[in-house]
Amino acid sequence: MKGDDSVTAPLTEEAYREAFGIVLSSRVRLARNLRGLPFPDRASPAIRADVLHRVCQAAKTELPVQDVLAGTERLFRQRLFEAHLISRSLLEERPESAVCMDEARHRAVMVNEEDHLRIQALRPGLALQGAWQDANALDDVLEQQLDYAFSSVLGYLTCCPTNVGTGMRASALMHLPGLVQMQEIEPIIRGLNKIGLTVRGRWGEGTAAIGHLFQVSNQMTLGLSENRIVKDLEQIVDELARHEANARERFKREQRRKATDLVARAEGVLLSARLMTTQEALERLSELRLGIALGLTKKIEMRTVDRLLLDVQPAHLQTLAERAMGRDERDEVRADRLRTALGRRPSRRTKRST
Amino acid sequence: MKGDDSVTAPLTEEAYREAFGIVLSSRVRLARNLRGLPFPDRASPAIRADVLHRVCQAAKTELPVQDVLAGTERLFRQRLFEAHLISRSLLEERPESAVCMDEARHRAVMVNEEDHLRIQALRPGLALQGAWQDANALDDVLEQQLDYAFSSVLGYLTCCPTNVGTGMRASALMHLPGLVQMQEIEPIIRGLNKIGLTVRGRWGEGTAAIGHLFQVSNQMTLGLSENRIVKDLEQIVDELARHEANARERFKREQRRKATDLVARAEGVLLSARLMTTQEALERLSELRLGIALGLTKKIEMRTVDRLLLDVQPAHLQTLAERAMGRDERDEVRADRLRTALGRRPSRRTKRST
Numbered sequence: 241m242k243g244d245d246s247v248t249a250p251l252t253e254e255a256y257r258e259a260f261g262i263v264l265s266s267r268v269r270l271a272r273n274l275r276g277l278p279f280p281d282r283a284s285p286a287i288r289a290d291v292l293h294r295v296c297q298a299a300k301t302e303l304p305v306q307d308v309l310a311g312t313e314r315l316f317r318q319r320l321f322e323a324h325l326i327s328r329s330l331l332e333e334r335p336e337s338a339v340c341m342d343e344a345r346h347r348a349v350m351v352n353e354e355d356h357l358r359i360q361a362l363r364p365g366l367a368l369q370g371a372w373q374d375a376n377a378l379d380d381v382l383e384q385q386l387d388y389a390f391s392s393v394l395g396y397l398t399c400c401p402t403n404v405g406t407g408m409r410a411s412a413l414m415h416l417p418g419l420v421q422m423q424e425i426e427p428i429i430r431g432l433n434k435i436g437l438t439v440r441g442r443w444g445e446g447t448a449a450i451g452h453l454f455q456v457s458n459q460m461t462l463g464l465s466e467n468r469i470v471k472d473l474e475q476i477v478d479e480l481a482r483h484e485a486n487a488r489e490r491f492k493r494e495q496r497r498k499a500t501d502l503v504a505r506a507e508g509v510l511l512s513a514r515l516m517t518t519q520e521a522l523e524r525l526s527e528l529r530l531g532i533a534l535g536l537t538k539k540i541e542m543r544t545v546d547r548l549l550l551d552v553q554p555a556h557l558q559t560l561a562e563r564a565m566g567r568d569e570r571d572e573v574r575a576d577r578l579r580t581a582l583g584r585r586p587s588r589r590t591k592r593s594t
Numbered sequence: 595m596k597g598d599d600s601v602t603a604p605l606t607e608e609a610y611r612e613a614f615g616i617v618l619s620s621r622v623r624l625a626r627n628l629r630g631l632p633f634p635d636r637a638s639p640a641i642r643a644d645v646l647h648r649v650c651q652a653a654k655t656e657l658p659v660q661d662v663l664a665g666t667e668r669l670f671r672q673r674l675f676e677a678h679l680i681s682r683s684l685l686e687e688r689p690e691s692a693v694c695m696d697e698a699r700h701r702a703v704m705v706n707e708e709d710h711l712r713i714q715a716l717r718p719g720l721a722l723q724g725a726w727q728d729a730n731a732l733d734d735v736l737e738q739q740l741d742y743a744f745s746s747v748l749g750y751l752t753c754c755p756t757n758v759g760t761g762m763r764a765s766a767l768m769h770l771p772g773l774v775q776m777q778e779i780e781p782i783i784r785g786l787n788k789i790g791l792t793v794r795g796r797w798g799e800g801t802a803a804i805g806h807l808f809q810v811s812n813q814m815t816l817g818l819s820e821n822r823i824v825k826d827l828e829q830i831v832d833e834l835a836r837h838e839a840n841a842r843e844r845f846k847r848e849q850r851r852k853a854t855d856l857v858a859r860a861e862g863v864l865l866s867a868r869l870m871t872t873q874e875a876l877e878r879l880s881e882l883r884l885g886i887a888l889g890l891t892k893k894i895e896m897r898t899v900d901r902l903l904l905d906v907q908p909a910h911l912q913t914l915a916e917r918a919m920g921r922d923e924r925d926e927v928r929a930d931r932l933r934t935a936l937g938r939r940p941s942r943r944t945k946r947s948t
Contacts, residue, residue, distance in 0.1 A: 497926055501868035512862025514855035572851055 262481040268375040269360035271398040271407035273389040279399040280352040288336035298385035303340035318555035368474040405462030412477040417452040417530040418487030451526035503531030516575040521552040616835040622729040623714035625752040625761035627743040633753040634706040642690035652739035657694035672909035722828040759816030766831040771806040771884040772842030805880035857885030870929040875906040
């Protein structure tokens with residue numbers, strides 16, 4: 241399982257772009273519940289506490305980093321949410337909830353979210369089958385110690401009927417600025433919906449695709465094997481990535497000026513602004529990321545941008561600054577961080593003063 | 595009259611800002627008509643041609659640069675319009691119309707606009723009394739050779755009744771970003787309206803104040819002497835300029851971050867964009883101009899920005915490029931011109947490639 245680390249080992253910039261330029265990451269999550277116990281929202285505090293204890297115990301070896309979430313500061317939970325380690329549901333305070341993670345934060349179990357357990361595995365790039373293997377292996381370990389609610393007819397029983405069956409949701413996080421620029425994204429989303437896939441903004445349901453980041457996931461959990469769902473989704477995501485690569489090349493070739501303008505402005509604003517909202521930062525970083533992929537800007541590495549896509553978010557920003565900040569101060573610190581991280585300002589200043 | 599040239603003699607950057615930072619220019623125009631002849635719109639082609647000939651002859655010595663406008667390319671007229679040498683009315687083709695100018699383009703007479711003659715004098719900075727003297731002296735020269743329609747009761751007779759009397763409109767072109775940023779501009783405009791002044795966008799009636807450039811002018815032409823109108827307006831403009839200076843300082847002091855952000859972004863975009871509309875160029879240049887006035891950006895001279903406020907406009911741009919261009923190409927050439935003129939790109943590129 242520690243094989244995951246090899247994926248994050250140093251890569252050349254070119255290899256990094258090749259691997260993560262369009263598909264940033266793959267995720268599989270499994271919804272599980274303990275037999276004979278009410279779902280968290282129906283359970284008494286005592287039962288939830290019992291579930292919490294049993295799941296944490298079972299996960300201890302594989303997932304030694306364990307945080308009880310109920311009673312923590314919102315900022316703490318928000319940081320986990322921004323990093324996709326907990327769901328929107330756990331961002332709000334839920335009683336007797338917890339998250340158990342491995343050191344690398346690639347595998348996690350949420351406890352007492354909507355279901356007793358939400359197992360998830362994350363891999364960088366397009367690696368849905370790998371993420372499924374990770375989630376499945378973790379599920380096996382847990383199942384040795386926990387008695388899951390399972391029906392031979394329906395499969396795994398879950399709080400929400402849309403998860404019954406495999407209890408699995410597989411998703412890929414994709415950067416699709418080319419399809420957006422070429423105005424081809426909407427028919428594609430409609431087509432994906434028709435074949436049972438969901439396309440959402442980066443932070444799940446109800447969020448717009450800020451910064452051209454889309455999450456593509458399976459809708460169905462019943463009637464197909466996990467292997468089949470994951471394999472099909474991987475193939476579709478791969479095809480979608482090819483469409484995106486094609487759209488990017490056409491954008492660069494057919495609208496060269498507009499493409500150059502978009503990227504140069506993004507860089508200009510990121511290197512100049514003294515105040516910046518999260519949304520604008522994500523939008524400008526997305527444009528810059530496209531520029532890097534298309535070779536329209538040379539000096540900034542894609543992994544720097546990807547790191548910033550996380551670090552500019554409110555809770556990450558405050559954690560890095562080691563203090564709570566209001567919105568106005570965050571906008572200042574965010575702009576400063578972007579200038580420093582993308583950092584040609586200091587050297588320009590030096591040059592200009594000579 | 596050639597004393598005007600001293601005003602445009604080389605100034606230090608500091609003296610330039612002091613003189614033109616808030617009041618860019620002062621203008622006086624006089625509406626005049628020839629006795630016994632119908633106004634241009636009512637006159638026959640033969641009469642208009644006669645007026646054209648007589649005015650051009652009378653103006654020949656003072657205003658040797660004479661262009662018949664009817665039949666010229668629109669681009670040619672548009673360039674004169676952008677430089678405030680002809681009115682919006684002459685931008686459209688009017689029969690037997692012309693403009694007579696001195697070499698420095700400080701004094702001009704439009705022929706067969708709404709009135710037979712529209713005399714105008716322009717001076718840089720706040721110099722309404724000077725502009726009035728220039729216009730008045732030119733008017734005297736012309737009156738020696740032309741018989742003006744004048745009533746001892748009403749004064750000079752004009753096509754539009756709002757000009758009857760002095761036939762004079764005096765105006766100052768002001769850059770008021772401080773009052774706009776501090777949200778104080780609207781009550782001030784209402785106050786000025788109440789005391790009989792008009793505040794409009796840079797290119798006269800019906801144009802919004804793009805780039806925070808406002809034209810403040812007298813409404814009344816009847817019942818007051820020219821000297822009195824000009825003196826009163828000069829005093830009010832001077833007071834308004836003080837308000838603007840005060841608002842700018844408060845903006846810098848009370849909203850330092852926002853001010854720095856505004857200026858740095860403007861500079862960043864102007865130095866990065868590869869496509870730019872006229873309106874965006876005027877807006878970003880206005881913000882940069884404010885930044886220069888407040889000492890928030892050091893390397894760019896205000897006179898460079900002022901030159902660009904003219905040069906980025908469509909007809910000037912095409913004249914400089916020595917060819918007619920469609921909108922898309924203009925947006926490219928405009929962005930290129932701005933990067934070159936504000937020009938740190940080349941040196942940055944050099945530095946970055948080392």
